[in-house]
Amino acid sequence: xxxxxxxxxxxxxxxxxxxxxxxxxxxxxxxxxxxxxxxxxxxxxxxxxxxxxxxxxxxxxxxxxxxxxxxxxxxxxxxxxxxxxxxxxxxxxxxxxxxxxxxxxxxxxxxxxxxxxxxxxxxxxxxxxxxxxxxxxxxxxxx
Numbered sequence: 001x002x003x004x005x006x007x008x009x010x011x012x013x014x015x016x017x018x019x020x021x022x023x024x025x026x027x028x029x030x031x032x033x034x035x036x037x038x039x040x041x042x043x044x045x046x047x048x049x050x051x052x053x054x055x056x057x058x059x060x061x062x063x064x065x066x067x068x069x070x071x072x073x074x075x076x077x078x079x080x081x082x083x084x085x086x087x088x089x090x091x092x093x094x095x096x097x098x099x100x101x102x103x104x105x106x107x108x109x110x111x112x113x114x115x116x117x118x119x120x121x122x123x124x125x126x127x128x129x130x131x132x133x134x135x136x137x138x139x140x141x142x143x
Contacts, residue, residue, distance in 0.1 A: 005034035006127035039102040082141035097129035
């Protein structure tokens with residue numbers, strides 16, 4: 001078993017929204033399938049045009065995920081439709097869910113300096129779901 005392995009699943013669910021009403025949502029679940037803890041920094045989607053869409057968060061980030069534990073994040077379909085439209089994305093969209101982890105602690109000062117200069121400090125690997133299709137035209141956009 002890998003020391004750091006994160007399984008990412010995506011599903012369409014019917015749940016209670018932020019205002020208490022029932023809504024359709026896309027739910028992302030990350031499960032730590034490895035032997036080490038993983039520090040999650042964010043969740044979102046990779047969408048067409050090479051864009052990454054990060055969720056504002058129903059769970060606090062950063063979030064420590066111990067082996068065997070899971071974290072769930074979600075977004076209302078109507079909110080996702082509205083935000084994708086801002087980028088001109090419509091129709092049936094092929095997307096991939098992702099969770100971004102923090103890097104492992106630095107081994108030495110030299111690595112820390114290289115990371116700071118390259119602008120990657122604080123961001124580690126991304127873990128992806130299988131691709132799925134989201135039909136933007138199926139839901140009205142949120143206001």
